[in-house]
Amino acid sequence: MTDSNAVIDWLLGADPAIRWQAMRDLLDAPESAWQAERAKVEHEGWGARLLSAQDPDGQWDGGAFVPAGFDSQQWKQHGQPWTATCFALTQLREFGLDPACERARRTVELVGAHSRWDEGGQPYWAGEVEECINGRTVADGAYFGVDVSAIVARLLGERLDDGGWNCERCNGSRCSSFAPPSMSWKACWNTNAPAAAARSRGRLGVRARSICCAVICSAA
Secondary structure (H helix, E strand, O other): OOOHHHHHHHHHOOOHHHHHHHHHHOOOOOHHHHHHHHHHHHOOHHHHHHHHOEOOOOOEOOEOOOOOOOOHHHHHHHOOOOOOHHHHHHHHHHHOOOOOOHHHHHHHHHHHHHOEOOOOOOEHHHOOOOHHHHHHHHHHHHHOOOOOHHHHHHHHHOOOOOOOOOOOHHHOOOOOOOHHHHHHHHHHOOOOHHHHHHHHHHHHHHHHHHHHHHHHHHHO
């Protein structure tokens, strides 16, 4: 059996992005203590390193979903590079960058002013057409204090019959997959009353898909 104290000590010895969450969630540390640790995300470790890679216009790697100039041939050869703006914002949210800090507020402003989605040139905080991307954008925008209610309304109108989402819906898919429902459902979790029905149906859809995956794996 793993020594829980050793695991906690290991987490506390990690980056501030990990340490403050361990203090809050595992040690029930006073808010003043974990908030002080959380504030380090902006200036130390992984958070500071990611922020140092930010472009002057607020983006990362010059693009919203893929780097500037990244074409279909490069996609075929190398796959998704995961270095553009949407992935950086999600990572900063998961690191726990304080949305009220000056750097976060400035980033939100710059991204809104300069970043446009690769798919159709839409302003970043307006979202685009793909459910996975829009679910991620809602989660990040809500965390950083952006009004993303228009994207939420779009997502609620794009649910499939099983209550979930599929980023291949526009290509004919009618059964929800795992990633889009989990992103979109979590993104809608803290929204207001119109999202309540979606949350309920989304839970059922994700649960059903999980059961199906478990049955398939056990039979393999």
